[in-house]
Amino acid sequence: MTSCDAIVIGGGHNGLTTATVLAKSGRKVMLFEAAEALCASMQTVEIAPGYRTSALSHLVNRLAPEVIRATGLDTACLNRTPAPTVTLGAGEPVVLRGGYGETLDGVSAEEALAFAAFRQKLMAQAAILGRFLTRRPPLPGEITRKDLLPLTTTGLALLRGGRGAARELMRMLLTNVADAADEHLCDDRLRGLMAFDATLGSHMGPRSPGSLLGLYYRLTGSANGIPGAQIVPLGGMGALATAFTAAAERAGVTLRPGTPVARIEAVQGRATGVTLADGTLVQAPVVVSAVHPATTFLQLVDRAEIGTGLTRAFRRHRSRGNVAKLHLALSRVPGFTGVAEADHAGRIVLARSTDHVETAFNPAKYAEFSPDPAMEVVLPSLGQPEMAAEGCTLSALVQFAPYALRGGWAAGKAKLLETILARLEAHAPGLRETIVFADLLPPPEIEARFALPGGHWHHGEMTADQLLFNRPVHAAAGYRTPLDGLWLASAGSHPGGGISGLPGLNAAREILEARP
Amino acid sequence: MKRHDVVLIGGGHNGLVAACYLQRAGLDVLVLEKNAWVGGAATSRDTGTGVTFSNCSYVCSLFRPEIMRDLELPRHGLQVIAYEGGVVFTEDGDYLAAYRDHDAHRREIARFSPRDAEAYETYARDVTRQCRFIQPLLMRTAPDPVSLKPRDIGELLWLARRFGNFTAEEMAATARFWTMSIADFLDEYFETEVLKAYLAISGIIGTALGPMSPGTAYVLLHHYMGEVDGSVGAWGYARGGMGAVTQALASSFRASGGTIRTDAAVEKVLTRGGRATGVVLDSGEEVAARRVVSNADVKRTFLKLVEPADLPEPFLHRVRQFKMRGSSGKLNIALDGMPEFPALPEGCRCTMGDMHFSDSIERLERGYDDWKAGRWSADPFLDMMIPTQLDPTMAPPGQHFMSCFVQYCPPKVEGRDWTDADRDAFAETVVSQIADYSPGFRDRIIGMEVRTPRELEAEVGLTEGNIFQGELTFDQLLFNRPVPGYAQYRSPIPGLYICGSSTHPGGGVMGAPGRNAAREILRDMRLSPKEMRPAHDVL
Amino acid sequence: MIAPRRHPAQDHFRQPLTETPFHPRLAALCETESWYNWAGQKALHSVYDEELEYFAIRSTAAVFDISPMIKYRIRGPGAEAMLNRLTLRDVRKLAPGRVQYTAWCDDAGEVLDDGTLFRPGPQEFRLCSQGRHLPWILDTAEGFDCTVEDESTAIAGLALQGPASFAVLQAAGFSGLETLKTFNIRDLPHEGGQVTISRTGFTGDLGYELFCPAEAALSLWDRLWSAGAPLGLKPIGYNALDRARIEAGFIVPGTDFIATDLALRADRARLPDEIGLDWLVDPAKTQFNGRRAIMAARAKGGPRHVLVGLEVEDNTPAVGAILYHHKKREAGVVSSAIWSPMLKRNIAIASLDAPYGSRITEDLWVEIYALRELRYHKLMKRARIVPRPFLKLRRRTVTPPGLV
Known part of the structure; x- marks a missing residue:
């Protein structure tokens, strides 16, 4: 039997963040990861001989400066200029540069002004909302002095912008992205882009009330200090994975990849440690689960140790992915029509209009995939010969592709791949002939490959009813859980998914502040 | 020229409620109605079939009992009859019925799932809790959260205290309930598809959303928070049709000395020195008044009746952006006999209530997809009633009035205006759905009135045919309704008020907006609303 | 068609x-x-x-x-562990061939119902209660090797x-x-x-x-x-x-307490300690539904409500009466009351709001409105807290039992 001060289950970036911060404060921390590699969804992988790409996530747009500071993360791989976003609709593309379109190419001067005003409004609103991301969410019934300060400063920030702006935020907060974009913009390509960005990774169409939250969430992120910016890391996402791992090692965390945890041990409602798949018992007064919260409570914890209400809440927890991941190895760099050569290094979004995204969403409601999907495409190897000596890798996130496809993915996968390739071919003529290797991962395969239940990278829908004190579920919100000594630190907890590290950091801070 | 204390534009139920309270407070009130009859969307008219229709709204539950009491509506002929039952027919020839009797209802659900039959108790409890929370908010003016006025702060504190009495679990549950889709909400309780479909309908009636859209669980409350004589959640028919509500209001108004002019369409609101001074009718006649109150929806009021120059641009912008897309239509059908529904056992009383043919959430949602694409639903859902089973005043013996509320039905057909041919094709879609379940149905039809959003706008004046005078999404509720900063029945023009369903607490034949508006007007006039007795306590 | x-x-x-x-x-x-x-x-x-x-x-x-x-049959190798999760008492201590009076709570420790748990065999149980609990029991049983059958x-x-x-x-x-x-x-x-x-x-x-x-x-x-x-x-x-x-001295759900899953008003829900069922809570057993909340409330300083037996002076049953302290401060409400023919005493079961019933147990009064031929007699009668059961009969437990 082994023991330590804290056990972290799951070696994703959030688990590593928690472990690193705990270790840096002097705790003896052991981290167990089932997969052979840490940060499985952030690896740079070789998909075909000589072709390397990012395994799942392919952009960095919300890595929190607080996390970089607290973990001492080496961010050399992010030392690049932000990548532009190119949105391809009918006709010429629009290119957004800097932090979510600080400057725009390809629209009328009038529309550029309208976009600038809208962008500024959203950025200001996101900045206010962003205040809630870097700490425990306010919990009803448990509002402490610590919560009052941010609540008050947020209130003041809200009023500083003027009464009109405050009212506008309260009106817009739960509105849908389609209406918001329609109100402020005329260009379908920009509206389509916002519709896509707001709904990416969630079971929502742009017309679903509350969908604007998705866009706010994106805009609370920043890269290299630029709000709304995005970076394709040097060496692929794997470089960042390496940095997270190195930070943990430097902090003295005992890292145990390839070591699945079989069970979280508990006695009379208190977690006491874990039992590994090989039967080894490891004891610790603090157990942090940085894997999916539903996995934690429905699989790792003995049901007898938790309440029926809690299992019920996790049964209701919505966490089914809607995005398929496409990897292509191409014998040459594709040329997207109308896109300047340099802009191919950016994020290319195929979303013609709000209606396109909404119509793509419709089938997902009935467990069917979109016949005309929307997608974002990144060419991670561009300008990095070490990732593809010849040719290029292409990485795309395609929606909507529901987790439980009617008729099953065994039959559906080839059809969806064909649909996607046809769309790509339409925008990048000749692309199909250059395909060396293609790999499509519908949500169940994302689930299997990256241990992401439902294939949902946010570890739970980011809809209003699963945010803040209801994230992942009310009884387990704020990182602490009804099983004393067990903490949650995954994207399933506040503030949510994406490569931010904030759930992990917030959880570590709560653990350190908790009375022993 | 005579100068009225108040001139009220539009004789819908909220306008009449406001008019009654203002008149009773000692003011001289004139109601101007463009049609030859008053009632707005709460009317009963025989349009030539020999059968009286509730032409638009068709059931009565939300209408606040406090208003009935204050305005003595029973004395003026209003009678609400509770009804029982309800049924959704399934495509496989079975049905799920609703019964008032608790145990019969439980056994009915247990035919499909014993678990659901018991889960229904918890569901009913949870929804009732939400209704109990919202009910006291209906008869209060929504506080402005960024105002520093003592009254707004007082109201906010009242709200905070109310919310503060909640347990943490209740607060969390309420936050979820207000933001969830009705489909997700029902999934948490039930496994039976037809039961979910039946209950989901209350989350989408009148809205431009599908059952899978977030925010539709809240809409459920707009159909559950009513009552019939203290029986919360119960529904009833107004005897004589929904026109009985507005006729009683009109009678009460006249009895207290008020004047109604019909066939008097208002063309413009007159202003002088930035203040409302009266209205001008389409005949050119000017009517002077110290205060002008509009029962028309927010768009009609501020985009048609008021000179744009009189309004600040940001306000106008918000009014233009206010969402009030019509999503429903209606068929009023006169029948020469009671239609048969062979799926039902003999003697089953569930035909007394609401009848539906949509037996899955997916069918409801697909109906919404059609609407989004600018078409009426190919497989629409119907909320169908035959009130003449309980109300013999509306049809000759043996004949019946069937009210068919139909969703979804867009304000424009694929971007263009409705034509008569569209309307007839729409009606055929509905009739053929009924005929699938009721043999010989077509032969029973002796007359029919078809209402698409076009007709609703033309006759009742509801912009885009939206029955709630504005969609019930969170960005258009409470202090956001209709325009943030103007959610207290006042407008940027001093002396001009709005009192329709575009204002808090929103649509349904509830009367609360009218009453709340009257209270604010009286406050501005420093008059005490002495005939406005307090809202009922929620014990 | x-x-x-x-x-x-x-x-x-x-x-x-x-x-x-x-x-x-x-x-x-x-x-x-x-x-x-x-x-x-x-x-x-x-x-x-x-x-x-x-x-x-x-x-x-x-x-x-x-x-x-309502009767649920629960069978299987996992039945004991499931019922230990569900109910307050230690089911491991319930020998086959025995019955346990017990109660069960939600995660907040609020009482869902009380009832009797029969154990006809090592892997066989019957749970009897007033209320229906199928969804709750099925959800509790998920992941346990047992079957649940409603045999009502x-x-x-x-x-x-x-x-x-x-x-x-x-x-x-x-x-x-x-x-x-x-x-x-x-x-x-x-x-x-x-x-x-x-x-x-x-x-x-x-x-x-x-x-x-x-x-x-x-x-x-x-x-x-x-x-x-x-x-x-x-x-x-x-x-x-x-x-x-x-x-x-038995309590009845719906009369002496409100089952939490049916309560429209959240403040009506009760922890076991608040309705005199504290003795059912077994902190030494394995984890069970509500344990955390019940223990937290105990650590915080005891129940907010106290269910007590009362003996009321005079002979008018105090049905639905309000309790007062010092004839002035409202202290609680009577939920059940009768004139006891066996004891020749006026007895009642009442729910008091702490500190009444816990710290303050004297100077309690009940206000009885007795309707007699269309006139209310408003009575203020002294009430004394007495232990339950009010009536203890030796014949209930003596074995072998007597014939009369």
């Missing part, structure tokens, strides 16, 4: 209240026709005379139809209570029961099948509860009836039973 699909189950609406398996016998004996709705079934307030029925419980023997009780209508139940109840069973040919101790179960043959007899009841008297398949109900009734008539066996309705249960 859609073809109708008709089946007999659709006709249930014609008879909203169903009949229990004993209904033919009860209907034949019934003189009052005072039927009421018990869980959707017809039950009697009284059969012929409430007062006399009560004395049958205390003097001879009485049968009460408990078939409308399949199983008929009869309470046989009173000093002569043992004699009635003996005369009816149920042998060997002289060794059956309280809270023990025994299966005895009846009509080729079995009847489960437990020495349990809701009266505080010597008594048994009999469960058998619904088909065997009438023959069981007849067997008891023919043997019991000479011993003074009488059928009774709920009113007589209610008097006996108040004397015995």
Whole structure:
């Protein structure tokens, strides 16, 4: 039997963040990861001989400066200029540069002004909302002095912008992205882009009330200090994975990849440690689960140790992915029509209009995939010969592709791949002939490959009813859980998914502040 | 020229409620109605079939009992009859019925799932809790959260205290309930598809959303928070049709000395020195008044009746952006006999209530997809009633009035205006759905009135045919309704008020907006609303 | 045209209240026709005379139809662990052949119901309660190796209570029961099948509860009836039973407390400690639903409500009366009250709001509004907290039981 001060289950970036911060404060921390590699969804992988790409996530747009500071993360791989976003609709593309379109190419001067005003409004609103991301969410019934300060400063920030702006935020907060974009913009390509960005990774169409939250969430992120910016890391996402791992090692965390945890041990409602798949018992007064919260409570914890209400809440927890991941190895760099050569290094979004995204969403409601999907495409190897000596890798996130496809993915996968390739071919003529290797991962395969239940990278829908004190579920919100000594630190907890590290950091801070 | 204390534009139920309270407070009130009859969307008219229709709204539950009491509506002929039952027919020839009797209802659900039959108790409890929370908010003016006025702060504190009495679990549950889709909400309780479909309908009636859209669980409350004589959640028919509500209001108004002019369409609101001074009718006649109150929806009021120059641009912008897309239509059908529904056992009383043919959430949602694409639903859902089973005043013996509320039905057909041919094709879609379940149905039809959003706008004046005078999404509720900063029945023009369903607490034949508006007007006039007795306590 | 699909189950609406398996016998004996709705079934307030029925419980023997009780059968290797998660007491300590009075809570520690848990075999249980809990029990059982079956209508139940109840069973040919101790179960043959007899009841008297398949109900009734008539066996309705249960100090959900899953007002929910069920909570056992909340409340300084037995001066039952401290400050409410014929005392069960009932236990008064010929007599009577049960009868527990 082994023991330590804290056990972290799951070696994703959030688990590593928690472990690193705990270790840096002097705790003896052991981290167990089932997969052979840490940060499985952030690896740079070789998909075909000589072709390397990012395994799942392919952009960095919300890595929190607080996390970089607290973990001492080496961010050399992010030392690049932000990548532009190119949105391809009918006709010429629009290119957004800097932090979510600080400057725009390809629209009328009038529309550029309208976009600038809208962008500024959203950025200001996101900045206010962003205040809630870097700490425990306010919990009803448990509002402490610590919560009052941010609540008050947020209130003041809200009023500083003027009464009109405050009212506008309260009106817009739960509105849908389609209406918001329609109100402020005329260009379908920009509206389509916002519709896509707001709904990416969630079971929502742009017309679903509350969908604007998705866009706010994106805009609370920043890269290299630029709000709304995005970076394709040097060496692929794997470089960042390496940095997270190195930070943990430097902090003295005992890292145990390839070591699945079989069970979280508990006695009379208190977690006491874990039992590994090989039967080894490891004891610790603090157990942090940085894997999916539903996995934690429905699989790792003995049901007898938790309440029926809690299992019920996790049964209701919505966490089914809607995005398929496409990897292509191409014998040459594709040329997207109308896109300047340099802009191919950016994020290319195929979303013609709000209606396109909404119509793509419709089938997902009935467990069917979109016949005309929307997608974002990144060419991670561009300008990095070490990732593809010849040719290029292409990485795309395609929606909507529901987790439980009617008729099953065994039959559906080839059809969806064909649909996607046809769309790509339409925008990048000749692309199909250059395909060396293609790999499509519908949500169940994302689930299997990256241990992401439902294939949902946010570890739970980011809809209003699963945010803040209801994230992942009310009884387990704020990182602490009804099983004393067990903490949650995954994207399933506040503030949510994406490569931010904030759930992990917030959880570590709560653990350190908790009375022993 | 005579100068009225108040001139009220539009004789819908909220306008009449406001008019009654203002008149009773000692003011001289004139109601101007463009049609030859008053009632707005709460009317009963025989349009030539020999059968009286509730032409638009068709059931009565939300209408606040406090208003009935204050305005003595029973004395003026209003009678609400509770009804029982309800049924959704399934495509496989079975049905799920609703019964008032608790145990019969439980056994009915247990035919499909014993678990659901018991889960229904918890569901009913949870929804009732939400209704109990919202009910006291209906008869209060929504506080402005960024105002520093003592009254707004007082109201906010009242709200905070109310919310503060909640347990943490209740607060969390309420936050979820207000933001969830009705489909997700029902999934948490039930496994039976037809039961979910039946209950989901209350989350989408009148809205431009599908059952899978977030925010539709809240809409459920707009159909559950009513009552019939203290029986919360119960529904009833107004005897004589929904026109009985507005006729009683009109009678009460006249009895207290008020004047109604019909066939008097208002063309413009007159202003002088930035203040409302009266209205001008389409005949050119000017009517002077110290205060002008509009029962028309927010768009009609501020985009048609008021000179744009009189309004600040940001306000106008918000009014233009206010969402009030019509999503429903209606068929009023006169029948020469009671239609048969062979799926039902003999003697089953569930035909007394609401009848539906949509037996899955997916069918409801697909109906919404059609609407989004600018078409009426190919497989629409119907909320169908035959009130003449309980109300013999509306049809000759043996004949019946069937009210068919139909969703979804867009304000424009694929971007263009409705034509008569569209309307007839729409009606055929509905009739053929009924005929699938009721043999010989077509032969029973002796007359029919078809209402698409076009007709609703033309006759009742509801912009885009939206029955709630504005969609019930969170960005258009409470202090956001209709325009943030103007959610207290006042407008940027001093002396001009709005009192329709575009204002808090929103649509349904509830009367609360009218009453709340009257209270604010009286406050501005420093008059005490002495005939406005307090809202009922929620014990 | 859609073809109708008709089946007999659709006709249930014609008879909203169903009949229990004993209904033919009860209907034949019934003189009052005072039927009421018990869980959707017809039950009697009284059969012929409430007062006399009560004395049958205390003097001879009485049968009460408990078939409308909700009964869940839980079977399987994981049944014990599941029930340990569900209920407050340690099910591991419930030996096969025994019965446990118990209660269960939600995660917030608020009481969902109380009931009796029978353990006929090592992997076999029956849970009896007033309320329906199928979704909660099924969800609790998820992940445990056991099955849950609602056998409420399949199983008929009869309470046989009173000093002569043992004699009635003996005369009816149920042998060997002289060794059956309280809270023990025994299966005895009846009509080729079995009847489960437990020495349990809701009266505080010597008594048994009999469960058998619904088909065997009438023959069981007849067997008891023919043997019991000479011993003074009488059928009774709920009113007589209610008097006996108040004397015995038992609480009833819906009357003395509100089940949390049915409460419209969150402040009506009660922790076990707040309704006198603290003794059921077993902190030493494995984790169970509500443990965390119950323990947290205890650590925070005790219950916010206290359920107590009261003895009220004078003889007017304090039904629904408000309790006052020092005749001034409201202190709680009476939920059940009777004049006890056995004790010749005016007794009541009341819920007090702390500190009344915990720190302050003296100077309590009840305000009784007694309606007498269209005039209310407003009485302020002194109330004294007394231990429950109000009535303790030695014959309830003595083994072998006496014949009268």
